[in-house]
Amino acid sequence: MANKTITSPLGFRVGSASCGLKAGNALDIAVLVCDRPAATAGIFTTNKVFAAPVAICRERLVGGRAQALVVNAGNANACTGPTGLRDAEAMTTRLARCLDIEHKKVLVASTGIIGHRLPMPKVRTGIDDAVDNLSYSARAGRDFARAIMTTDRSPKMALRQIKIGRSTIRIAGVAKGAGMIAPNMATMLCFITTDAAISSALLKRLLKRSVDTSFNTITVDNHMSTNDTAIIMASGLAGNATLKTTASASKFAKALDGVCLDLALQMVSDGEGATKRMDVRVRGARSLADARTAAFAIANSPLVKCALFGSDPNWGRIVYAVGSCGVDCNQGRIDCKIGPVYVFRKGKPVAANTRRLAKIMAAKVVEFTVDLHMGQAQFRCYGCDLTYDYVGINAEYHT
Amino acid sequence: MANKTITSPLGFRVGSASCGLKAGNALDIAVLVCDRPAATAGIFTTNKVFAAPVAICRERLVGGRAQALVVNAGNANACTGPTGLRDAEAMTTRLARCLDIEHKKVLVASTGIIGHRLPMPKVRTGIDDAVDNLSYSARAGRDFARAIMTTDRSPKMALRQIKIGRSTIRIAGVAKGAGMIAPNMATMLCFITTDAAISSALLKRLLKRSVDTSFNTITVDNHMSTNDTAIIMASGLAGNATLKTTASASKFAKALDGVCLDLALQMVSDGEGATKRMDVRVRGARSLADARTAAFAIANSPLVKCALFGSDPNWGRIVYAVGSCGVDCNQGRIDCKIGPVYVFRKGKPVAANTRRLAKIMAAKVVEFTVDLHMGQAQFRCYGCDLTYDYVGINAEYHT
Numbered sequence: 001m002a003n004k005t006i007t008s009p010l011g012f013r014v015g016s017a018s019c020g021l022k023a024g025n026a027l028d029i030a031v032l033v034c035d036r037p038a039a040t041a042g043i044f045t046t047n048k049v050f051a052a053p054v055a056i057c058r059e060r061l062v063g064g065r066a067q068a069l070v071v072n073a074g075n076a077n078a079c080t081g082p083t084g085l086r087d088a089e090a091m092t093t094r095l096a097r098c099l100d101i102e103h104k105k106v107l108v109a110s111t112g113i114i115g116h117r118l119p120m121p122k123v124r125t126g127i128d129d130a131v132d133n134l135s136y137s138a139r140a141g142r143d144f145a146r147a148i149m150t151t152d153r154s155p156k157m158a159l160r161q162i163k164i165g166r167s168t169i170r171i172a173g174v175a176k177g178a179g180m181i182a183p184n185m186a187t188m189l190c191f192i193t194t195d196a197a198i199s200s201a202l203l204k205r206l207l208k209r210s211v212d213t214s215f216n217t218i219t220v221d222n223h224m225s226t227n228d229t230a231i232i233m234a235s236g237l238a239g240n241a242t243l244k245t246t247a248s249a250s251k252f253a254k255a256l257d258g259v260c261l262d263l264a265l266q267m268v269s270d271g272e273g274a275t276k277r278m279d280v281r282v283r284g285a286r287s288l289a290d291a292r293t294a295a296f297a298i299a300n301s302p303l304v305k306c307a308l309f310g311s312d313p314n315w316g317r318i319v320y321a322v323g324s325c326g327v328d329c330n331q332g333r334i335d336c337k338i339g340p341v342y343v344f345r346k347g348k349p350v351a352a353n354t355r356r357l358a359k360i361m362a363a364k365v366v367e368f369t370v371d372l373h374m375g376q377a378q379f380r381c382y383g384c385d386l387t388y389d390y391v392g393i394n395a396e397y398h399t
Numbered sequence: 400m401a402n403k404t405i406t407s408p409l410g411f412r413v414g415s416a417s418c419g420l421k422a423g424n425a426l427d428i429a430v431l432v433c434d435r436p437a438a439t440a441g442i443f444t445t446n447k448v449f450a451a452p453v454a455i456c457r458e459r460l461v462g463g464r465a466q467a468l469v470v471n472a473g474n475a476n477a478c479t480g481p482t483g484l485r486d487a488e489a490m491t492t493r494l495a496r497c498l499d500i501e502h503k504k505v506l507v508a509s510t511g512i513i514g515h516r517l518p519m520p521k522v523r524t525g526i527d528d529a530v531d532n533l534s535y536s537a538r539a540g541r542d543f544a545r546a547i548m549t550t551d552r553s554p555k556m557a558l559r560q561i562k563i564g565r566s567t568i569r570i571a572g573v574a575k576g577a578g579m580i581a582p583n584m585a586t587m588l589c590f591i592t593t594d595a596a597i598s599s600a601l602l603k604r605l606l607k608r609s610v611d612t613s614f615n616t617i618t619v620d621n622h623m624s625t626n627d628t629a630i631i632m633a634s635g636l637a638g639n640a641t642l643k644t645t646a647s648a649s650k651f652a653k654a655l656d657g658v659c660l661d662l663a664l665q666m667v668s669d670g671e672g673a674t675k676r677m678d679v680r681v682r683g684a685r686s687l688a689d690a691r692t693a694a695f696a697i698a699n700s701p702l703v704k705c706a707l708f709g710s711d712p713n714w715g716r717i718v719y720a721v722g723s724c725g726v727d728c729n730q731g732r733i734d735c736k737i738g739p740v741y742v743f744r745k746g747k748p749v750a751a752n753t754r755r756l757a758k759i760m761a762a763k764v765v766e767f768t769v770d771l772h773m774g775q776a777q778f779r780c781y782g783c784d785l786t787y788d789y790v791g792i793n794a795e796y797h798t
Contacts (some may be wrong), residue, residue, distance in 0.1 A: 386701075
């Protein structure tokens with residue numbers, strides 16, 4: 001079987017272990033190590049309440065180089081004050097010592113419960129065990145994907161392979177969770193490896209672009225977590241001439257977009273309690289900001305989300321979500337489609353075939369399109385339904 | 400029994416009827432008539448998708464006078480295009496003819512399903528029947544309150560009585576629904592009557608103020624409906640000197656605030672599927688806008704709402720709702736209290752008495768307080784929990 005994990009690009013080893021942060025001896029701590037210092041870029045939560053590991057990564061990525069990272073699931077090390085910062089720092093020091101590298105070259109990420117201190121003796125043992133298991137194998141890559149899960153129902157991985165000149169370049173990603181997915185969990189983590197030779201400055205620019213068109217277009221419950229982290233490391237071992245020309249960089253960018261969107265869609269389909277996905281397109285907006293605001297107003301509307309769950313072609317909820325979100329619009333011009341079917345056109349209801357609409361609404365993925373006819377801007381985003389399980393997961397869990 | 404309905408202030412008669420917009424012969428259409436043209440003010444939805452009756456009321460209230468209004472429940476006459484506008488106009492013409500008054504003095508409101516034309520023959524008959532039932536009685540007032548309900552579990556009424564000089568002034572209000580409460584329903588309606596002598600300009604200013612501190616501080620699911628309407632009519636029959644002095648106007652304003660807040664809290668407690676209320680206070684914000692944004696970020700957070708439902712003192716969700724809403728804050732300064740108990744102070748978790756917290760969270764009304772320590776501004780808002788019933792009501796209903 002081909003290796004589709006983050007150990008697929010040349011130069012990356014991973015190791016996982018169980019250290020007691022999750023119940024039942026589940027894998028809960030993992031390390032990723034590059035054979036040499038890698039061009040590295042990261043994008044982090046914009047929440048003003050951010051976790052200790054986020055503070056450390058931001059600082060260490062100023063120079064654009066890193067060689068290893070350690071990640072744990074089960075405890076977010078968020079809202080933990082200065083002690084939490086010291087704990088996160090200690091995780092990187094421990095891994096650096098195991099690998100005999102500088103601790104400033106080590107990154108750290110955490111996901112899980114907020115407001116509790118990490119049990120550091122367990123974490124230290126976990127790091128040591130994970131280092132003992134370091135391997136270039138696909139199996140190790142899959143274990144890594146499972147180790148970073150919290151309430152995800154399945155591991156999330158994606159791979160793209162491109163040719164640049166005579167070199168084969170691989171880009172592989174692994175991720176967990178979308179938005180604030182789990183009870184009290186602080187969530188989305190994404191780690192991408194590539195063997196491309198590329199500068200960290202270009203890497204950062206392309207990662208930002210890919211994140212904007214993938215993770216930043218999905219919503220589960222409109223929460224930015226305290227721990228959101230996306231990190232890409234490039235080993236440079238593919239043998240390509242360092243990516244610079246517009247053509248090769250844009251080929252790489254497209255592949256990176258693919259990896260990120262792939263992971264983002266896996267996340268939204270695996271949103272808390274989610275059974276269905278909605279793809280929301282807003283067209284004809286006066287500005288991109290308007291298109292984005294309107295699209296997310298639809299995808300985040302609890303009424304639209306419930307209608308999706310109930311497979312109810314309740315277009316009124318879509319139209320008034322748009323009307324109330326503050327974007328420039330005129331109700332006499334608005335069009336709304338469910339799948340390919342117009343249900344509202346130029347401000348008037350359209351008598352649509354009810355049976356056909358019911359069939360469209362019953363699918364696993366439903367597309368809502370709104371055209372404001374105010375301008376040229378458009379935006380697409382992805383959401384999921386609001387279900388009994390969402391309430392159950394988030395109400396019945398107790399801190 | 401004292402009359403606590405909108406027929407309590409002098410000069411107001413109401414009548415209700417059933418015309419088949421609701422199932423089972425329930426009252427679904429009502430009229431309110433003043434003995435003489437009344438100083439009148441209205442505040443309407445800011446949703447850019449607004450219903451036909453809203454368009455008509457806005458236009459007719461420019462002069463600040465009206466004498467009657469007709470309201471139906473079961474059909475919102477929203478997203479109905481030019482035909483809907485003609486239907487709303489026809490409702491006012493019908494009532495004007497029955498009362499032998501100018502149709503420009505008649506207002507109209509609708510609530511119910513979106514995107515369907517009103518069955519006008521039924522509506523016309525309903526108006527005629529409601530006029531036949533016109534009465535100054537408390538019973539007629541209570542019938543009015545029931546007639547405007549959609550999925551409200553109970554009618555919502557409030558009354559305040561004040562003395563100004565030797566005159567007794569009454570202010571009475573009736574309301575339905577908070578936010579987008581019902582399946583496909585377009586919602587909040589509020590009608591206030593008073594016998595005070597007051598100019599329509601002052602009335603409008605005071606109504607705006609009262610609405611801002613009542614209806615505009617509650618949220619059920621963060622939806623502005625297409626039909627939101629608050630109208631106040633003043634008959635001037637109380638015999639007071641026209642309200643002008645600061646002292647008497649502020650006494651009136653306070654009583655009006657009381658009526659509106661009373662109705663608003665009834666609404667939020669009767670939110671779709673709601674079992675509990677949260678009172679959210681944000682203090683120490685840099686600006687009022689920041690305080691307001693943060694308070695609503697908490698009250699609208701599905702995770703906080705689920706925690707309220709599950710009586711889970713999950714303060715992490717409150718803190719990151721604040722961190723992610725874009726207001727000026729610094730996580731090292733934030734305080735968070737559940738009831739009177741600190742759970743997070745200056746950016747650090749506080750070891751709180753778990754049993755005490757559980758008891759506080761189990762109450763029908765729970766208060767969350769956040770102090771940002773960034774400035775002096777504060778805001779208070781009210782929300783409710785997110786429950787299985789909310790999902791059920793909104794997912795299982797079919798258009």
